[in-house]
Amino acid sequence: MRIETALSMAGLAVALALGSAVVSLLAARVPKVVRFAAMPLLGLCGVAAIVAGLGALLSGGAATATLPLGLPWLPWHVRIDALAGFFLLLIGLVTGTIGLYGPAYVRGLEQGRDSLVALGGFTGLFLAGMLLVVLADDAFLFMIAWEVMSLASYFLVGFQHEQAANRRAAFLYLLMAHVGGLSILLGFGVLASFGDGFAFASMRAAELSPLWASLAFGLVFLGFGMKAGLVPLHAWLPEAHPAAPSYISALMSGVMLKVAVYGFIRLVFDLIGDVQWPWGMAVLAIGSLSALTGALFALMQTDLKRLLAYSSVENLGIVFIALGLALIFIDNGHPLPGALAFVAALYHALNHALFKGLLFLGAGSILHSTHERDLEQMGGLLRRMPWTGLFFLIGCLSIAALPPFNGFVSEWLTFQAALQAWQLESGVMRSLVPIATAVLALTGALVAATFVKVYGIAFLGQARSRHVRRARPGPWGIRAAQGLLAALCVLLGLFPTLVIGLIDAVPRQILGGGLPDAGSRGWLWLVPDAFETASYSAPLVALLLVAIAALVVPGMRRVGARRVRRCDAWDCGFAPSTARMQYSATAFAQPVRRVFALLFRVEETQVPREDGGMRHQIKIGDRSWDALYLPLARLVEAAARRVVRLQSGNVRVYLGWTLVTLLVLLWIVSA
Amino acid sequence: MADILSPSAWLLALVQALLFPALAPLLAGWVRKVRARLQNRRGASVFQPYRELRKLLLKEARVAHTASPLFRAAPYVVFVATWLAAATVPLLTIDLPTAVVADIIVLAGLLALARVFLALAGMDVGTAFGGMGASREMMISALAEPAMLMAVFTLAMTAHSTNLGSVIAHHLGDAFVLRPSYLFAFAGLTLVALAETGRIPVDNPTTHLELTMVHEAMVLEYSGRHLALMEWAAQIKLLLYGVLVANIFFPWGVASDPAPASLAMGLAAVVLKLAVLGGALAAAETVLAKMRLFRVPAFLNLALLLALLGLLSHVILEVGA
Numbered sequence: 001m002r003i004e005t006a007l008s009m010a011g012l013a014v015a016l017a018l019g020s021a022v023v024s025l026l027a028a029r030v031p032k033v034v035r036f037a038a039m040p041l042l043g044l045c046g047v048a049a050i051v052a053g054l055g056a057l058l059s060g061g062a063a064t065a066t067l068p069l070g071l072p073w074l075p076w077h078v079r080i081d082a083l084a085g086f087f088l089l090l091i092g093l094v095t096g097t098i099g100l101y102g103p104a105y106v107r108g109l110e111q112g113r114d115s116l117v118a119l120g121g122f123t124g125l126f127l128a129g130m131l132l133v134v135l136a137d138d139a140f141l142f143m144i145a146w147e148v149m150s151l152a153s154y155f156l157v158g159f160q161h162e163q164a165a166n167r168r169a170a171f172l173y174l175l176m177a178h179v180g181g182l183s184i185l186l187g188f189g190v191l192a193s194f195g196d197g198f199a200f201a202s203m204r205a206a207e208l209s210p211l212w213a214s215l216a217f218g219l220v221f222l223g224f225g226m227k228a229g230l231v232p233l234h235a236w237l238p239e240a241h242p243a244a245p246s247y248i249s250a251l252m253s254g255v256m257l258k259v260a261v262y263g264f265i266r267l268v269f270d271l272i273g274d275v276q277w278p279w280g281m282a283v284l285a286i287g288s289l290s291a292l293t294g295a296l297f298a299l300m301q302t303d304l305k306r307l308l309a310y311s312s313v314e315n316l317g318i319v320f321i322a323l324g325l326a327l328i329f330i331d332n333g334h335p336l337p338g339a340l341a342f343v344a345a346l347y348h349a350l351n352h353a354l355f356k357g358l359l360f361l362g363a364g365s366i367l368h369s370t371h372e373r374d375l376e377q378m379g380g381l382l383r384r385m386p387w388t389g390l391f392f393l394i395g396c397l398s399i400a401a402l403p404p405f406n407g408f409v410s411e412w413l414t415f416q417a418a419l420q421a422w423q424l425e426s427g428v429m430r431s432l433v434p435i436a437t438a439v440l441a442l443t444g445a446l447v448a449a450t451f452v453k454v455y456g457i458a459f460l461g462q463a464r465s466r467h468v469r470r471a472r473p474g475p476w477g478i479r480a481a482q483g484l485l486a487a488l489c490v491l492l493g494l495f496p497t498l499v500i501g502l503i504d505a506v507p508r509q510i511l512g513g514g515l516p517d518a519g520s521r522g523w524l525w526l527v528p529d530a531f532e533t534a535s536y537s538a539p540l541v542a543l544l545l546v547a548i549a550a551l552v553v554p555g556m557r558r559v560g561a562r563r564v565r566r567c568d569a570w571d572c573g574f575a576p577s578t579a580r581m582q583y584s585a586t587a588f589a590q591p592v593r594r595v596f597a598l599l600f601r602v603e604e605t606q607v608p609r610e611d612g613g614m615r616h617q618i619k620i621g622d623r624s625w626d627a628l629y630l631p632l633a634r635l636v637e638a639a640a641r642r643v644v645r646l647q648s649g650n651v652r653v654y655l656g657w658t659l660v661t662l663l664v665l666l667w668i669v670s671a
Numbered sequence: 672m673a674d675i676l677s678p679s680a681w682l683l684a685l686v687q688a689l690l691f692p693a694l695a696p697l698l699a700g701w702v703r704k705v706r707a708r709l710q711n712r713r714g715a716s717v718f719q720p721y722r723e724l725r726k727l728l729l730k731e732a733r734v735a736h737t738a739s740p741l742f743r744a745a746p747y748v749v750f751v752a753t754w755l756a757a758a759t760v761p762l763l764t765i766d767l768p769t770a771v772v773a774d775i776i777v778l779a780g781l782l783a784l785a786r787v788f789l790a791l792a793g794m795d796v797g798t799a800f801g802g803m804g805a806s807r808e809m810m811i812s813a814l815a816e817p818a819m820l821m822a823v824f825t826l827a828m829t830a831h832s833t834n835l836g837s838v839i840a841h842h843l844g845d846a847f848v849l850r851p852s853y854l855f856a857f858a859g860l861t862l863v864a865l866a867e868t869g870r871i872p873v874d875n876p877t878t879h880l881e882l883t884m885v886h887e888a889m890v891l892e893y894s895g896r897h898l899a900l901m902e903w904a905a906q907i908k909l910l911l912y913g914v915l916v917a918n919i920f921f922p923w924g925v926a927s928d929p930a931p932a933s934l935a936m937g938l939a940a941v942v943l944k945l946a947v948l949g950g951a952l953a954a955a956e957t958v959l960a961k962m963r964l965f966r967v968p969a970f971l972n973l974a975l976l977l978a979l980l981g982l983l984s985h986v987i988l989e990v991g992a
Contacts (some may be wrong), residue, residue, distance in 0.1 A: 075985055126715040131865065147700075176713035267709075274727060285937065319781075330915070338774050339769070373819075379797070380737075380739075380797070381740075382739045382740075382741065384737055393741075397784070397787070400783070400787060401776055401780065401783075402780055402783055402784040402787060403773075403781060403784060408777075408780050411776075412776050412780075413776070415776050415820075415833075416776075416833070417826075419824060419827055419828060420834065421828070421986065422828050422831070422986065422990050427986070427987050430986040430987065430990060431986050431987055434821070434824065434979070434982045434983065434986060435979070437820070437821070437824065438817050438820075438821050438975070438979055438982075439817075441816055441817035441820040442813065442814075442816070442817040443785075444783075444811055444816065445813040445814075445815075445816040445817065445908075446813050447785055448783055448786075448812070448813070449809035449810065449812075449813050451787075451793060452787055452790045452794070452805060452809055453806075455791060456790065456791055456793075456794030456802070456805060457794070458794075459739075460739060460791060460794045460795040460797070461737075461739055461794055461795065461796070461797035461802075462797040517730040532832060532834070532837060533831060533832050533833070533834075534774050534832060534833040534834060535771050535772075535774065535834065536772075536773065536774060536776075536777055537772045537773070540772045541755070541772060541773050541777065541781075544755055544758075544769075544772070545751055545752065545755055547815070548751045548754055548755060549748075549751045552747060552750060552751060552754075552900075553747055556728070556896050556900065559728050559729075559896075563731050563732075564731075564732045564733070564734050564743070565731055565732070565733050565735075566734055566735070566736055567733045567734070567735065567736070568735060569734060569735035569736070569738075569796045569797070569798050569892055570735070570891065570892055571739060571796075571798040571799070571800060571891070571892075572800060572881055572891065577797065577798050577799065579797065581798075581802060582797045582798070582799065582800050583794065583799055583802020583805070583806060585799070587802070587803075587806065588802060588805070589806075591807060591964070591965075592809075592810050592813065593807060594965060595810065595814070595968045
């Protein structure tokens with residue numbers, strides 16, 4: 001496909017998303033319109049984005065266009081290249097499955113009081129905003145699209161606004177989105193003042209002094225890091241993402257966080273261009289902190305959607321670890337490990353979009369069938385919802401980075417990049433990179449524990465409440481969407497070499513060099529650097545697993561007694577156990593809570609139950625609230641109390657202030 | 672470097688892969704025998720674990736009413752993943768195509784896959800003990816896995832390769848320079864091996880005291896061939912860690928060419944090394960007591976610290992030297 005066609009396809013995707021928003025306006029009269037028109041349009045939008053993304057990645061070039069919109073002297077520029085193409089593909093893959101998932105999910109809302117106009121309309125706007133952020137080629141359009149994305153998602157977070165918690169989450173989200181947006185705007189300001197205007201092309205050509213470049217980097221990292229939910233600015237994320245309807249959570253966690261990654265890559269690697277290794281150190285440190293904190297807090301959660309949101313913090317941390325490694329290697333003159341780390345970051349971003357999308361859709365289908373988000377009430381769902389159970393298991397194995405699934409591939413690539421640390425000249429860097437690797441390994445193991453807990457508590461064992469015991473499998477659309485994402489997780493795990501062949505266009509375009517040897521041994525072998533250094537053959541690992549299983553399973557049946565007798569659980573000979581005697585999600589996490597006790601703010605209380613007994617309650621608080629958010633909020637309030645003194649209610653005083661302001665401004669202008 | 676297309680190399684890989692399940696019960700029996708002698712008991716024959724496996728295989732398997740299909744699939748997944756992980760470890764020769772297919776990180780991943788299914792199986796029936804075992808196992812592994820990866824990364828960074836065959840080949844060609852990083856990595860990996868294979872002082876493989884069980888608690892509901900597979904997989908894992916420690920840190924005798932004489936030499940060497948390691952394990956289990964569960968994190972933090980020290984002493988002292 002020619003790159004110009006890809007740009008038109010991307011334009012079509014934006015138009016379809018906007019069309020879906022417009023069509024939803026009719027939902028006030030005909031609620032079915034969301035289900036039968038808006039959602040299919042979203043699905044088509046996803047397909048168009050996939051086609052555009054694949055076209056851009058395969059052709060490898062770039063195409064630009066100027067839209068007759070915007071200000072007279074500042075028209076909007078759009079551009080598609082390999083980097084934009086990759087993120088279009090990512091957005092499209094999740095959006096396409098949402099088109100399949102949405103109708104059945106929305107059907108449940110048609111009877112309720114929630115406004116479908118708001119749901120459908122803002123979903124369409126949200127997607128159009130995300131697509132335009134990726135396509136924008138000047139700071140003006142970028143910021144407008146960014147704000148459309150943020151505002152539309154604000155309304156989606158506040159969709160079920162009857163609950164005070166959701167309103168509070170939405171407000172916090174709006175606040176953080178704006179602080180972040182401001183920081184990005186200032187970053188653009190630095191870049192634009194050195195370049196010749198707001199177009200990305202002139203920013204790319206601009207020559208920044210190292211100090212200004214570092215300032216721009218700091219602002220950009222703050223802005224996009226806030227949006228990506230990096231610790232310690234993450235506290236809004238686990239509040240906001242779970243509040244939205246489940247497929248919106250999938251879009252926010254799976255896709256919108258990646259748009260922040262896109263922005264970071266576009267500005268730092270592409271527009272600033274001349275990277276410095278101390279930035280890499282900062283990114284590596286923040287990424288490691290986010291990965292570890294996210295993993296630990298995810299393990300502590302009992303609300304399934306909140307747990308998944310914390311796990312997004314952790315995964316974005318891993319993406320930024322890889323990006324930090326890329327910055328370090330590139331500035332130290334090692335382009336090959338740099339490109340390897342860069343590809344690992346992109347691969348993990350794509351993987352996370354798929355498995356987090358899958359897991360949120362799974363959580364949504366549990367919510368749809370049981371109206372339950374609390375893990376402590378679940379249990380035995382595998383037998384009630386076998387397909388969701390199977391797909392959710394694939395999602396858990398993928399996110400826990402187990403071979404031969406997709407999460408393992410990106411973790412393997414990140415480790416391989418980190419193991420090239422011996423090439424670095426500075427001993428400090430050589431020793432800090434391995435520490436980040438240790439953090440990554442610890443994170444991986446904690447994630448495995450987290451998802452053993454999730455799957456073991458929700459899908460295995462016995463139901464812990466009546467409504468979960470009566471769960472019904474969801475409609476086919478819900479299952480098919482999860483099946484698609486699960487299949488993608490498996491495929492991306494089995495054929496990493498093909499995927500990297502596709503992604504490789506991005507580092508070639510942005511960094512000027514990709515991984516020349518990645519596919520040197522054919523599609524069977526993943527070779528990051530040289531065949532002697534490391535190799536992984538996912539298809540052969542999977543084949544060997546299947547082959548050994550094909551040997552062992554019939555072998556066991558032949559040797560052993562054929563019969564399997566059903567009986568009561570043995571349980572060391574104790575009295576028959578009831579569902580309430582099972583291990584709970586809180587109990588499962590207790591050993592790790594105790595080991596890492598310093599990090600959590602644990603409140604344990606005894607609450608009387610209706611039947612006269614006592615209930616033991618544990619609340620696990622996020623220390624970033626006490627350490628960062630609340631002091632900041634108090635500071636703002638204190639400042640506001642001082643400013644309030646100006647408002648005396650007397651018109652003459654106001655006129656006086658106006659005069660003073662005018663005089664000061666005149667003085668500044670004349671000076 | 673193994674030639675991945677040579678049929679003879681694959682044949683050799685197949686032989687090594689088959690040796691693992693074949694020899695694993697023997698190592699377990701040897702450790703038990705030595706321990707019995709150290710405790711002034713005669714002990715059962717070293718072949719007793721084979722008889723136990725045979726007995727379990729022939730017995731009828733019983734499955735709880737509350738068990739899901741995952742319960743019956745898990746023993747196979749655990750066994751197959753552990754076996755494949757073992758097949759990537761050079762037992763007799765470094766010329767191993769499976770080590771090219773799956774490097775050290777994949778090995779750790781396969782063991783993690785087996786562990787996840789073991790823990791899930793523990794939670795499946797819905798008894799309190801199963802969940803308890805799963806929770807403890809995941810806590811221990813969360814702390815052990817980074818230590819293991821740091822230890823093997825020390826070796827991988829020295830050899831500039833994550834391929835186990837290349838790591839051992841590099842060490843063999845290194846004329847056995849005593850590297851401080853190797854000492855730290857050896858100590859770290861040994862502690863991890865104790866934790867991961869569920870030995871004293873972390874877990875007691877012979878305990879049936881409910882509140883101290885970790886591995887036993889997870890397999891509590893299994894019987895018949897399912898239990899046999901779980902036990903066999905645990906024995907293979909013990910052998911795997913034994914071979915890993917023996918052949919990486921003491922690579923004497925590992926064959927670097929496929930000649931029958933060097934292979935026989937390799938087999939004799941590895942059997943000897945494992946006999947010594949097994950004896951040391953039995954001695955350690957005799958003199959040490961099992962720790963309280965919440966002492967285990969300190970033990971594993973020590974392992975992580977040692978492994979990290981190994982890695983740091985490598986990148987600071989040895990790179991460029």
